[in-house]
Amino acid sequence: MLNEFSYCPRLAYLEWVQSEFAPSADTLDGELQHRWVILQQGNFVDAMEFANADDATNSPTDTSTPTDAANSDVASSVMLSAPGIGLIAVVDKIETLTAVSSEPPEVVPVEYKRSGIPPTDERSYEPERIQLAAAGLILQEKGYRCRRGVIYYIASKTRIDVPFDEPLLIRTHTLINQLKAMVAVGHIPPPLVDSPKCPRCSLVGICLPDETRHVQLTQSQVPARPPSRPVIRTIIPTSDDRVPLYVQEPRAAIGKVGDALQVRSPAPERRVLAERPMRAISQVVLLGDVQISTQTLHALCEADIPIAYFSYGGWFYGLTTPLASKNIELRIAQFARAADRSFAIKIARAFTAGKIENQRTLLRRNHPEPPDMVLAQLAAAADAARNADTFETLLGVEGNAARIYFEHFNGMLKPRPELGKWPVDLPLFANRNRRPPADPVNAMLSYAYALLTKDFTVTCFTVGLDPFMGFYHQPKFGKPALALDLMEEFRPIIADSVVVTLINTGVIGIGDFVSRGGSFALKPEPRKRFLATYERRLASEVTHPIFGYAISYRRTFEVQTRLLARVLTGEVDSYASFTTR
Ligand code: SF4
Known part of the structure; x- marks a missing residue:
């Protein structure tokens, strides 16, 4: 973890304290290279039993045969600990140079790196040297003579000597102390600023460095658009191929x-x-x-x-799901914040205002003549949601906005008569109803909301949040309250939008439903078309309203959920909902 800390303190905190891990091409490749080392075995002479080490057998050598010790013992994947300096390390290889005197054995730790030799003056990166020096300190505490280490660059098939000189050992001790202090304080360090390290970092999609910093600056007292405002690099994956x-x-x-x-x-x-x-x-x-x-x-x-x-x-x-995320720190923060009603209402306001704004946008985009009065009422309702001081007020504002929106939902439905999919001149939708849905449009809306609930439940688990502890929706047996909270702003622009598209393009028609006892449900074949349209909508890209880069809706679910997690842990002041224009 010391090498991660040397690379970026935030990376070390995410991996060590919050147990976050994301495989990348680099980490998987590195793992494969190390497996090769682990397959090898060998002897590691105990410093305290050095006198009895004469009968130690030599291990198989590899392409990194020690250059200065023709008769060395080699041990692979050795776990070491040193309580004095409080370190544990797994060293790829330890070479024990053949002893010629009664002194303790001299050992050389070797670390394998998959890359070629880096183009630096030292011909190695600092985190690699720190990792090696930490192994050297452990070996010294255990009584060995250890004056240098070796980095073996697999792509270059070259060994680089790393002398454990005073500056390197001082730097290693400093980092050890700083790492311990970071863990003791329990605050995640801020993201690096415009660092070229971030695009190569395996946790960039979890850390969201530019996004977090952007939101922090936007919400701080810093004047609008200062020269230092960061450019947000699109370094997170913008689409997930799976x-x-x-x-x-x-x-x-x-x-x-x-x-x-x-x-x-x-x-x-x-x-x-x-x-x-x-x-x-x-x-x-x-x-x-x-x-x-x-x-x-x-x-x-x-x-x-x-x-x-x-x-x-x-x-x-x-x-x-697989075992829940190990990020217990985040779940503790979630439960504590949810119990704080003055905090919870701030989050609930953002979810509700975001939903109303997006309802207004959908009407504006799809209704041929959206009444000005309706758009004004919804804009006013979004403002009222942002300023609601009690949950009762917020519920009232949300209910009133929903009534206005659904009163005009039918205006967005424009089935083309030439397609013959829907009865001509028949209003398709009168009002929102469910359990059971009393008409085909409500059946599709309910189905789309259920899919959104599933997707946000999965996203909560991915991020490490408990989907059942919400801020607006109250905890209730079997109700994924946080998933329902998070999906609020996406109901109009994902679920409602999919239903409007399916009707207006004639992909689903009145003949695609079965009706039993006044309740409607999709037949199996049309359901496939429904699911395909829903997935296409999630895969479509949109410009993120805050960060300005193109991103798929599916990826947006995770970004918004991770931003909420940053609010819960106190790194960011308030949640910014996802709204489109
Ligand atoms: S993305 Fe950048 S700031 Fe975040 S952990 Fe990685 S290196 Fe550090």
Whole structure:
């Protein structure tokens, strides 16, 4: 962790204190290279038993054969600890130089790096030298003579000597003390400013350095647009290539074949309906009585892929996720903040105002003649939500805005008669109703809201928040209150927008529903079209209203949730909702 701290104190805090980890090409490659080292074994002569070390056998050598010790012992992946300086380290290799006197053995720690030799004066990076020097300090505390280490650059097949001189040891001791102080204080260090390290950092998508700093500056007393205001680099992934796998075939069975998931029709036919590599799947969504084997569940959990369960009608039953995030610090902050009602209402105001603003935007974009009065009322309602001083007032404002919005929802629906999908001159939507939805439009709205609930529940788990402890929606058995909070601002621009598109483009028509006892639900085939349109909407890119870069809606879910997490831990003052124009 010392090398991470040397690279960036915030990185060390995220990884060590908050247990955040995200694999990157660099980390995976590095892991593979180290595996090669771990496969090797060898002897490591105990300094205290040096006198008995004569019968130690030599280990197999590798391409980094010590240059100055033809008869050295080599041990791989050695875990060491030194209580005196409070360090534990796993050293890739330790070479014990052949002893020629009664002195303690001289050892040389070796670290493997996947890259070639870096273009620096020292021919190594500081975090690498610090890591090596820390191993040297541990070995010295354990009684060995250790005056230098070696970095072996795999791509260059070259050993670089790192002498443990005084400046390096002083710097290492300083970093050790600073790292301990950071952990004792328990505050996450600020992000680096415009650092070229960030785009290469595996945690950049979790840390959000530019975004966090931008929000901090926007919310501070710093005058608007100072020269120092950071440019926000698009260094987070703007799209996630993995997509959900939806399975709705009744009694279909999902199994694992090699590194892929295979969906088969029910016995006795057992025909392969679909096969997807697991690396291409972001979540598995089971609609109705789809079967999944225990082995497949284990494999999905291991690969960090959640499994969501829905009824055929679209009721979101629940989720199987890998073990909850280890970031207990964040969940403690979440529960403490939720109990503080004066804090909770600030968050609730932002969610509600964001939703009303986006309702207004959707009407403005899709209604052929949105009444000025309605747009003005919704703008006023968003302002009122921002200033509501009690939850009762906020609920009243939200309810009133919803009534105005849904009174004009029908105006956004423009089914084209030539497509013959909807009855001509029949109002499609009168008012919002649910449980059960009493018309096709309400059935689709409820279905889309259930999918959003699922996606924000998954996102809460990904970020390390408890989806059941909300700020606006109150905790209630089985209700993912935080997921419902977070999705508020996305209801109009994702769920409602998908429904409007499906009707106006004729992708779904009146014949695509079944009706039982006055309640409506989509048939299986149209449901596939519905899900495809929903996923296309999530994959579409939008300019982030605060950060100004293009980002998919799906990725926006995580960015907004991570920003909320920064508010909960006190790093950012207030939550800024996601609104579009
Ligand atoms: S993204 Fe930048 S600021 Fe954040 S942890 Fe990585 S290096 Fe540090």
